[in-house]
Amino acid sequence: MTIAFLPYDQETVDHLRAGGGDAYCNPAERAVSDGQGMPCRSCLQDIPAGADMLICAARPFPDPQPYAETGPIFLCADACQPYDGGDLPPVLTTSPDYLLKGYSADHRIVYGTGQVTDSAAIVAYAQDLLAQDGIAFVDVRSARNNCFQTRIVRRDD
Structure with missing residues (x-):
């Protein structure tokens, strides 16, 4: 995926x-x-x-x-080039781990999906979550301060 x-x-x-x-x-x-x-x-x-x-x-x-x-x-503050969605973005390489959570299409947390995940395992865990029925997207947050970082979705190539 x-x-x-x-x-x-x-x-x-x-x-x-x-x-x-x-x-x-x-x-x-x-x-x-x-x-x-x-x-x-x-x-x-x-x-x-x-x-x-x-x-x-x-x-x-x-x-x-x-x-x-x-x-x-x-x-x-000034215009910047929005990330193109490709590989693991630079902001997800500056901490040893991040909090990932799966959400349903109606923007509700899918219980049991929240996990502090090593940076090196972000892609694999997101793919595992997105392969499950009922998960529309995965949000990535700081594992320490809970700040939103990015949203991960399935990409249709």
């Missing part, structure tokens, strides 16, 4: 960069990256030291509901 790693929704990213409200209706905070652990959820690379960045509340789900987790994310 081929999978794709998705950047954060481009319409939302553009909205935030233009000063629009985040998941809590607040404008994104502006800061300067120190280059350490500040992964942009659009290009899926660490924001370089000295670069302007945005910090905002994100809910990568279409509607508020009990399983629609909200948390902080970083974005390059």
Whole structure:
């Protein structure tokens, strides 16, 4: 099975960069990256030291509901090239492990799928989850701070 790693929704990213409200209706905070652990959820690379960045509340789900987790994310303040979905993105190589969870098509956690997964096993575990009936996508979060990193889906080639 081929999978794709998705950047954060481009319409939302553009909205935030233009000063629009985040998941809590607040404008994104502006800061300067120190280059350490500040992964942009659009290009899926660490924001370089000295670069302007945005910090905002994100809910990568279409509607508020009990399983629609909200948390902080970083974005390059200036336009960047959204990740193309190919191989394991750079932001998933900077920690020894990540939390992966399978979700149904109605955006509900599929119980029993949440697992802290070694970085080297992300692709294999995501493929295993996506091969199961009832799992529409897999979200990757920080294993330490629970911050959303990226969404993994089946790729139709």
